[in-house]
Amino acid sequence: MIWVDTIVQGVLLGGLYALFAAGLSLVFGIMRLVNLAHGDFIVMAAYLILLLVTLLGLSPFVAAALAAPIMYLTGWLLQKHLLNRTLGTDILPPLLVTFGLSIALQNALLEGFSADSQRLPTGAISTASLDLGVINVGVLPLMTFGSAIVVIVGLNQLFYRTELGRAFRATSDDPTTASLMGIRPGDIFAKATAIAMLVVTLAALYLGMRSNFDPSIGPARLIYAFQAVIIGGLGSLWGTLAGGVIIGLAQTIGAAINPEWQILAGHVAFLVVLLVRPRGLFPRAVD
Amino acid sequence: MSFLTTRGLTAHYGDFQALFGVDIMLNEGETIAIIGANGAGKTTLMRSLSGVLRNSPEMITLDGRKIGAMSADEIVPLGLAMVPEGRRLFPSLSVEENLLIGAYGRKIEGYWNLEKIYRLFPILAERRSSPGTALSGGQQQMVAIGRALMSNPRVLLCDEISLGLAPVVIRDIYAAVPRIQESGASLIVVEQDIGQAMKVADRVYCMMEGRVTLEGTPQSLSRDDIHAAYFGVGA
Ligand SMILES: Nc1ncnc2c1ncn2[C@@H]1O[C@H](COP(=O)(O)OP(=O)(O)O)[C@@H](O)[C@H]1O
Ligand SMILES: [Mg+2]
Numbered sequence: 389m390i391w392v393d394t395i396v397q398g399v400l401l402g403g404l405y406a407l408f409a410a411g412l413s414l415v416f417g418i419m420r421l422v423n424l425a426h427g428d429f430i431v432m433a434a435y436l437i438l439l440l441v442t443l444l445g446l447s448p449f450v451a452a453a454l455a456a457p458i459m460y461l462t463g464w465l466l467q468k469h470l471l472n473r474t475l476g477t478d479i480l481p482p483l484l485v486t487f488g489l490s491i492a493l494q495n496a497l498l499e500g501f502s503a504d505s506q507r508l509p510t511g512a513i514s515t516a517s518l519d520l521g522v523i524n525v526g527v528l529p530l531m532t533f534g535s536a537i538v539v540i541v542g543l544n545q546l547f548y549r550t551e552l553g554r555a556f557r558a559t560s561d562d563p564t565t566a567s568l569m570g571i572r573p574g575d576i577f578a579k580a581t582a583i584a585m586l587v588v589t590l591a592a593l594y595l596g597m598r599s600n601f602d603p604s605i606g607p608a609r610l611i612y613a614f615q616a617v618i619i620g621g622l623g624s625l626w627g628t629l630a631g632g633v634i635i636g637l638a639q640t641i642g643a644a645i646n647p648e649w650q651i652l653a654g655h656v657a658f659l660v661v662l663l664v665r666p667r668g669l670f671p672r673a674v675d
Numbered sequence: 676m677s678f679l680t681t682r683g684l685t686a687h688y689g690d691f692q693a694l695f696g697v698d699i700m701l702n703e704g705e706t707i708a709i710i711g712a713n714g715a716g717k718t719t720l721m722r723s724l725s726g727v728l729r730n731s732p733e734m735i736t737l738d739g740r741k742i743g744a745m746s747a748d749e750i751v752p753l754g755l756a757m758v759p760e761g762r763r764l765f766p767s768l769s770v771e772e773n774l775l776i777g778a779y780g781r782k783i784e785g786y787w788n789l790e791k792i793y794r795l796f797p798i799l800a801e802r803r804s805s806p807g808t809a810l811s812g813g814q815q816q817m818v819a820i821g822r823a824l825m826s827n828p829r830v831l832l833c834d835e836i837s838l839g840l841a842p843v844v845i846r847d848i849y850a851a852v853p854r855i856q857e858s859g860a861s862l863i864v865v866e867q868d869i870g871q872a873m874k875v876a877d878r879v880y881c882m883m884e885g886r887v888t889l890e891g892t893p894q895s896l897s898r899d900d901i902h903a904a905y906f907g908v909g910a
Contacts, residue, residue, distance in 0.1 A: 554776050557767040564727060565763040569779045570751035570826065 402636030403533030411584030417623035427610030433592030463585030621668030711882035754829035777825030785827025
């Protein structure tokens with residue numbers, strides 16, 4: 389029964405990684421931009437939630453709901469006024485700029501909140517669990533996984549069922565022809581990054597409730613997110629969920645064998661998938 | 676009254692000058708043809724008109740407005756749409772989505788809507804859920820035309836809509852032109868293949884090496900005039 393438990397924990401952990409990765413996947417799918425500061429934005433959102441919790445005495449969930457529009461606006465402004473200027477045929481400028489942004493964010497957080505590790509207050513929910521007969525499942529991991537599914541279904545609906553989603557796909561295919569449709573590619577990109585920041589806020593909520601965080605942990609979250617996106621296949625949201633689950637599973641199974649193997653097992657799984665399917669599990673048909 | 680006008684229009688690709696002072700005009704409700712050999716600058720002219728290439732403001736006026744420096748997304752809402760060379764359908768979008776995106780952000784009712792496009796090109800209704808790029812060349816061209824019409828343009832630019840298509844298919848495509856004219860739109864039809872364009876046009880401009888070398892009505896131009904303007908050799 390210990391194995392069933394391990395596997396369930398691994399799958400659920402994958403939900404958290406999928407949340408880390410969904411925003412990255414969305415932005416990459418639309419504008420081929422890898423935001424190296426993605427993990428630091430998750431940490432920044434976690435601090436924003438913490439700030440609202442402490443200042444206003446709110447529950448983390450309400451605080452996250454308040455943080456979401458702030459993060460949305462941050463994403464919009466960031467893309468519109470900074471990142472759009474880096475997009476072009478050369479892939480290096482966005483990498484350099486977001487790398488710089490990552491360092492700047494980490495230092496700003498360090499300056500503002502010190503290096504002490506923090507956690508969002510959760511009350512009873514962090515220890516609550518459901519008894520499923522053979523195994524016990526934590527309520528928080530279940531909620532995380534459920535949220536990941538909701539996010540992915542929601543983003544897919546947005547992508548394939550709305551006018552904005554059509555504009556996302558058209559701009560991703562061919563920005564010049566999209567502009568002949570009256571679409572302003574820069575605005576479309578700004579909306580995409582803004583929406584990614586909503587997912588970042590949700591990821592930050594669960595990150596902050598489930599584990600300690602400090603200003604330096606962003607890059608490691610980026611790595612997990614990036615691996616999930618690559619395993620899933622660039623631009624596929626369901627693939628990103630699958631990628632998250634694979635890393636989560638590998639980590640929990642690795643840890644069950646030997647606690648020191650947790651992180652390593654995740655990286656090994658990533659490399660194995662890359663060896664077997666270099667384009668990921670669900671590569672996009674058109675590229 | 677002139678509706679769309681270029682005055683001394685120039686265009687450059689880096690150091691290379693592709694247009695050298697092009698003057699054309701299009702009256703309301705009129706159809707003009709722009710003909711010329713490969714490399715004459717026809718597509719460059721279309722890209723300038725539609726805002727893909729930016730110029731000085733006064734070089735292009737639309738309905739009295741200086742639009743030369745505007746971007747494509749600013750010009751489309753003013754009533755100018757383009758069927759780009761090579762059709763350029765969006766591969767990630769179905770046929771119907773390709774059509775719908777032509778009306779992006781606009782809720783204004785006009786003559787053209789999905790239903791009217793499907794009546795104009797019935798085959799597209801059957802293929803509405805297929806990826807746009809899974810269609811034959813002629814059908815893709817129909818999608819590209821329909822997509823541009825969905826914005827209910829006052830001016831429609833068609834850049835080589837017959838390129839790479841079999842003669843019967845070209846005839847089918849051109850059969851739609853009179854119905855587009857009846858909807859009230861003015862048209863600029865760019866072709867290397869002179870025959871079809873001359874049939875639907877009220878006036879013709881011939882371009883060579885970035886300049887207009889001849890203009891007139893199809894009836895007034897002799898084959899020799901056109902030959903000389905087209906190839907630049909004394910006929
Ligand atoms: N993107 C580009 N970069 C550099 N030169 C170009 C580009 N597009 C077109 N040209 C050049 O500009 C000239 C006019 O091209 P174009 O407008 O496409 O002609 P046409 O449509 O009449 O065939 C040609 O000499 C062509 O080589
Ligand atoms: Mg051309």
